[in-house]
Amino acid sequence: MRRLLAISLLCCLLVIHVHGEERPSYITQYTSGSRDDKRIAITIDDWFEPDLLDEFLDVAAEYDCKLTLYPIGINIFPRDKDNWQRALDEGHELGNHSNTHKNLDEASRSSILAQLNNMEDRLEKTLGYRHEMNTVRYPYGAGRYRGTKSSFAKAIHEAGYEHVALWDVDSTDAREILRKTQNGSIILLHGRKKDLLALKVILPKFQAQGYEMVTISDLLDIKPAPKD
Numbered sequence: 544m545r546r547l548l549a550i551s552l553l554c555c556l557l558v559i560h561v562h563g564e565e566r567p568s569y570i571t572q573y574t575s576g577s578r579d580d581k582r583i584a585i586t587i588d589d590w591f592e593p594d595l596l597d598e599f600l601d602v603a604a605e606y607d608c609k610l611t612l613y614p615i616g617i618n619i620f621p622r623d624k625d626n627w628q629r630a631l632d633e634g635h636e637l638g639n640h641s642n643t644h645k646n647l648d649e650a651s652r653s654s655i656l657a658q659l660n661n662m663e664d665r666l667e668k669t670l671g672y673r674h675e676m677n678t679v680r681y682p683y684g685a686g687r688y689r690g691t692k693s694s695f696a697k698a699i700h701e702a703g704y705e706h707v708a709l710w711d712v713d714s715t716d717a718r719e720i721l722r723k724t725q726n727g728s729i730i731l732l733h734g735r736k737k738d739l740l741a742l743k744v745i746l747p748k749f750q751a752q753g754y755e756m757v758t759i760s761d762l763l764d765i766k767p768a769p770k771d
């Protein structure tokens with residue numbers, strides 16, 4: 544009991560210390576994972592061509608690649624339920640890329656909350672249950688220079704997100720992707736035909752080079768936030 548009291552007191556002092564010295568960060572932003580490990584994350588945004596999802600998943604399965612998908616809410620339709628569920632069943636990850644691809648950097652607090660929550664609602668309507676996501680990706684990457692302690696970052700946190708996944712490789716050209724990718728890279732692609740073609744070129748090459756292709760949460764070692 545005495546030990547418990549001592550620990551509680553220590554925690555209080557730590558909290559006072561943190562708040563007294565400087566404001567806390569509301570979020571953490573990442574542009575890559577560790578450069579020490581031969582692991583990369585391939586992330587696929589927007590999904591204006593959601594009909595292609597099953598073909599993306601086929602290619603990923605062939606090369607033992609776990610994808611991270613960042614659809615915007617308005618591109619998630621109940622008719623594609625089986626494919627979104629298949630993605631989760633096969634170990635891929637979903638993240639929040641806003642509902643309508645709005646530039647969040649220019650949005651009000653309430654608009655930021657609505658954009659992220661409405662995307663969650665669209666996904667829930669399609670899957671038939673609430674699916675918690677670990678990361679946000681800002682549309683256009685806009686907001687990346689607002690820092691982690693601003694009112695902007697606070698709004699992202701209030702929407703339920705602590706981790707923002709950006710990228711360090713942004714190209715649809717397979718050769719350029721292969722040239723720029725290194726340990727820890729986060730590769731940005733989009734859910735459309737030409738990116739599917741690039742994926743078909745890069746996955747066998749990455750596999751042959753010995754890269755492990757993991758989800759963003761695996762790459763960044765993000766654990767799901769504890770439920771309140």
Ligand SMILES: [Zn+2]
Binds near residue numbers: 589640682
């Ligand atoms: Zn986007």
